[in-house]
Amino acid sequence: MKWFYLGPEGTHSHEAAAQLQAVCGMAGELVPCSSIPAAVEQVFRDEAVDTFACVPIENSIQGAVTQTWDVLMKSMVETKSKPEAPKMLIALTLPIHHYAIYRDGTEFSRVKHVYSHQQALAQCQNHIAQLCPNAALVAVNSTAEAARMVSEHDHADAVAIGSRRAADRYGLSYIPEPAEDKAGNVTRFALVGKRAIVVGGKSGLQENEFVASLCLRGVGHQPGGLVGALQPFADFGMNLARVESRPVGDQLGNYVFYVDVSLQPDHVRAEQLLVEVIAQLTSQGIDVVVLGAYPVCHGA
Numbered sequence: 001m002k003w004f005y006l007g008p009e010g011t012h013s014h015e016a017a018a019q020l021q022a023v024c025g026m027a028g029e030l031v032p033c034s035s036i037p038a039a040v041e042q043v044f045r046d047e048a049v050d051t052f053a054c055v056p057i058e059n060s061i062q063g064a065v066t067q068t069w070d071v072l073m074k075s076m077v078e079t080k081s082k083p084e085a086p087k088m089l090i091a092l093t094l095p096i097h098h099y100a101i102y103r104d105g106t107e108f109s110r111v112k113h114v115y116s117h118q119q120a121l122a123q124c125q126n127h128i129a130q131l132c133p134n135a136a137l138v139a140v141n142s143t144a145e146a147a148r149m150v151s152e153h154d155h156a157d158a159v160a161i162g163s164r165r166a167a168d169r170y171g172l173s174y175i176p177e178p179a180e181d182k183a184g185n186v187t188r189f190a191l192v193g194k195r196a197i198v199v200g201g202k203s204g205l206q207e208n209e210f211v212a213s214l215c216l217r218g219v220g221h222q223p224g225g226l227v228g229a230l231q232p233f234a235d236f237g238m239n240l241a242r243v244e245s246r247p248v249g250d251q252l253g254n255y256v257f258y259v260d261v262s263l264q265p266d267h268v269r270a271e272q273l274l275v276e277v278i279a280q281l282t283s284q285g286i287d288v289v290v291l292g293a294y295p296v297c298h299g300a
């Protein structure tokens, strides 16, 4: 069994994958990938039923991790007709604390580069500006990759933003106060795979949280087009927890709409109603891609 995640060791995705294994009562080899799309593509490419990817989907400060949604959508559209195609199986919301990670002897006022994942840089931008006022922010593939780079000799004038585990893993020091700009910073991660999972083990699952993530394609460019696409959810008494537009990428003004539907309190009944909602949308000419219907649990 393989679990792919954004590596190297010590990323928040790594921690999320380890916690999800406990929640699902599953073990498996944790395999680092160089990017989020690479982790997702492994699951879509691999025929094995026991292959999973753990990827960040949303952050409380910065919103959707668009790179993840884009690759999930693209991969799911390509495999839409296959019944055994991968889906989002479960989500885990994790508190995220970032730290300024450095080599001993670093003078912060002289630091020229602050490395991290683009999401982490955005979550800590005010803190970084105060700590390292003369530094340029440099986005790299992950927080742990940033720490690994700082641990190399040719990056002695640099600081990384990442987890304490990353600092320990790469033999670096960190400032003990968290670096994120807002308290209560959390990121939600999704497990993507083909096999139904059973929630058990060390589970912090709140049974009443259940979400379906959909993507609506082909919403009409006319007055009321978007209202018409959302109305069936209201008609069936469904709460929309998130609506977000993303460019299709072919021409200006062409969008798809991501919708997270809350399926509580009775998700089995709600999933039946969702089938009817989707039928109504299809009759309007809207193509609905179901990315998954899944429980959400909370880690620590």
Ligand SMILES: O=C(O)C(=O)C[C@]1(C(=O)O)C=C[C@@H](O)C=C1
Residues within 6 Å of the ligand: 006, 010, 011, 012, 013, 014, 056, 059, 065, 096, 117, 119, 120, 141, 142, 143, 144, 187
């Ligand atoms: O670089 C990491 O540590 C990641 O796991 C990626 C990631 C993200 O893409 O959102 C995960 C959680 C934090 O929000 C910051 C970065």
